Amino acid sequence: METDKIDGLTRLFVIIGDPIHGVRTPTLFNEMFGRKNINAVFVAHHLAAGDLKTAWAGLKTIKNLDGVVITMPHKTPMCGLVDSLGINGRVAGAINAARRKSDGSWEGDMFDGIGCVDGLKRQGHEVAGRSAFLMGIGGAGSAVASALAHAGVKRLVVQDIDPLRLDRAIGRIRAAYPELSVASGTIDDGPFDLAINATPVGMGDSGALPFDPSPLPASTLVVDVIIKPEITPLLVLAQKTGHPTQPGKHMHRGQAIAVAQFFGFDLES
Amino acid sequence: METDKIDGLTRLFVIIGDPIHGVRTPTLFNEMFGRKNINAVFVAHHLAAGDLKTAWAGLKTIKNLDGVVITMPHKTPMCGLVDSLGINGRVAGAINAARRKSDGSWEGDMFDGIGCVDGLKRQGHEVAGRSAFLMGIGGAGSAVASALAHAGVKRLVVQDIDPLRLDRAIGRIRAAYPELSVASGTIDDGPFDLAINATPVGMGDSGALPFDPSPLPASTLVVDVIIKPEITPLLVLAQKTGHPTQPGKHMHRGQAIAVAQFFGFDLES
Numbered sequence: 001m002e003t004d005k006i007d008g009l010t011r012l013f014v015i016i017g018d019p020i021h022g023v024r025t026p027t028l029f030n031e032m033f034g035r036k037n038i039n040a041v042f043v044a045h046h047l048a049a050g051d052l053k054t055a056w057a058g059l060k061t062i063k064n065l066d067g068v069v070i071t072m073p074h075k076t077p078m079c080g081l082v083d084s085l086g087i088n089g090r091v092a093g094a095i096n097a098a099r100r101k102s103d104g105s106w107e108g109d110m111f112d113g114i115g116c117v118d119g120l121k122r123q124g125h126e127v128a129g130r131s132a133f134l135m136g137i138g139g140a141g142s143a144v145a146s147a148l149a150h151a152g153v154k155r156l157v158v159q160d161i162d163p164l165r166l167d168r169a170i171g172r173i174r175a176a177y178p179e180l181s182v183a184s185g186t187i188d189d190g191p192f193d194l195a196i197n198a199t200p201v202g203m204g205d206s207g208a209l210p211f212d213p214s215p216l217p218a219s220t221l222v223v224d225v226i227i228k229p230e231i232t233p234l235l236v237l238a239q240k241t242g243h244p245t246q247p248g249k250h251m252h253r254g255q256a257i258a259v260a261q262f263f264g265f266d267l268e269s
Numbered sequence: 270m271e272t273d274k275i276d277g278l279t280r281l282f283v284i285i286g287d288p289i290h291g292v293r294t295p296t297l298f299n300e301m302f303g304r305k306n307i308n309a310v311f312v313a314h315h316l317a318a319g320d321l322k323t324a325w326a327g328l329k330t331i332k333n334l335d336g337v338v339i340t341m342p343h344k345t346p347m348c349g350l351v352d353s354l355g356i357n358g359r360v361a362g363a364i365n366a367a368r369r370k371s372d373g374s375w376e377g378d379m380f381d382g383i384g385c386v387d388g389l390k391r392q393g394h395e396v397a398g399r400s401a402f403l404m405g406i407g408g409a410g411s412a413v414a415s416a417l418a419h420a421g422v423k424r425l426v427v428q429d430i431d432p433l434r435l436d437r438a439i440g441r442i443r444a445a446y447p448e449l450s451v452a453s454g455t456i457d458d459g460p461f462d463l464a465i466n467a468t469p470v471g472m473g474d475s476g477a478l479p480f481d482p483s484p485l486p487a488s489t490l491v492v493d494v495i496i497k498p499e500i501t502p503l504l505v506l507a508q509k510t511g512h513p514t515q516p517g518k519h520m521h522r523g524q525a526i527a528v529a530q531f532f533g534f535d536l537e538s
Contacts (some may be wrong), residue, residue: 034273046333
């Protein structure tokens with residue numbers, strides 16, 4: 001719809017993050033609201049990590065705010081600020097969406113992992129029974145790990161710069177999926193069917209690589225969760241060395257569909 | 270612009286109030302942003318009185334929020350929450366707009382009064398040297414009183430249900446405009462050239478009258494600050510008894526132009 005149709009009855013949805021300039025979520029939702037003639041608008045809030053608690057206390061008081069999408073660096077801390085958590089939020093220890101329930105309380109859950117696995121399936125890639133390397137176990141990484149476990153991955157090797165959060169995440173996954181082989185390790189502990197970057201390394205114009213895909217078998221699918229640039233330095237190099245790749249936009253689209261469903265909307269109709 | 274153009278770089282403006290359903294400010298600003306190709310959007314936040322302090326602490330942390338328009342019941346309490354005040358905000362003891370200054374602090378000021386007097390002037394009505402009755406000395410009423418004083422009204426009679434805030438407001442006006450005859454009183458203390466309702470009485474479908482305009486001289490201009498309904502029960506009755514009238518939309522338009530200027534925009538080009 002045109003922004004000049006926004007009025008006092010317009011329902012609000014926001015995405016919070018820092019940085020916030022690359023987000024596509026407002027466009028996906030606003031296109032859908034326009035298509036369905038829903039009086040709602042989705043905007044982006046640029047929020048620093050240190051301001052989250054104060055910001056969230058304030059956001060909760062906005063009576064016409066119905067949902068919040070959470071991006072870096074707020075996914076993990078938001079876990080402790082909502083009133084209740086869905087199963088994926090509890091296992092991942094992080095959330096990427098929160099909705100106002102009919103009793104006024106806020107419920108959070110994590111849909112990034114569902115988005116990643118759905119994205120892989122939509123591209124024709126199998127996850128069940130496979131082995132995967134995951135770089136990064138922050139908000140997005142934890143979500144991808146729990147979704148991979150839920151989808152039946154056989155072996156999972158995770159690397160992270162923070163040994164404490166890595167241990168904790170592995171502990172949560174082992175507790176929920178005792179049959180899965182999950183351990184800390186590096187890209188050298190392969191071979192892997194999947195190699196996934198879930199860190200911000202390679203975002204923007206940095207040109208940085210989260211890991212070197214060159215030594216991996218040619219059949220290893222290289223996945224990035226970063227959406228801007230669409231083809232990260234990791235994916236450029238993986239393509240050069242003959243690997244199939246999946247950019248972040250597929251995960252992002254799958255994640256947005258799942259979040260929309262959580263908010264009560266069908267993004268695809 | 271279309272809402273699907275909203276992205277992470279979009280600047281935000283909000284109006285806060287309770288009730289919020291009747292606001293027109295988002296439309297006025299969003300039309301202007303669209304016309305000028307400015308990547309900004311104006312939305313409404315429904316905020317209860319008791320939540321203002323928490324809400325404002327949160328709103329201030331949103332880095333891409335540049336301005337806030339304040340409507341009932343927040344105009345008076347917001348006066349104590351901003352970092353600095355303009356002259357009309359100080360005299361009125363209430364503000365209807367706040368902007369983020371370049372140093373990151375928030376400055377508030379009151380433009381409702383300017384809007385009312387500009388609205389009268391635009392309709393060809395003189396204010397200087399006239400006598401006025403004003404019903405209501407809350408946020409909007411205080412602003413109208415200080416703007417009437419500033420525009421050179423000769424005599425001002427004010428009525429309010431709260432004797433303490435009435436005394437305080439009269440004290441502030443007397444201190445700033447010692448040559449003006451200002452006193453508490455009723456519509457029976459006329460004759461008046463202007464009779465203005467600055468209370469919420471008559472808003473919505475209530476059908477209520479803030480005062481009875483019938484006994485006033487036919488030349489008395491009857492003004493309402495309420496914008497929904499456009500023609501309030503007060504104005505219906507005033508028209509029936511032959512008085513010239515001015516609905517709230519003129520004041521609102523003048524107020525919006527002044528607020529836009531405060532935010533750095535020209536609403537009329």
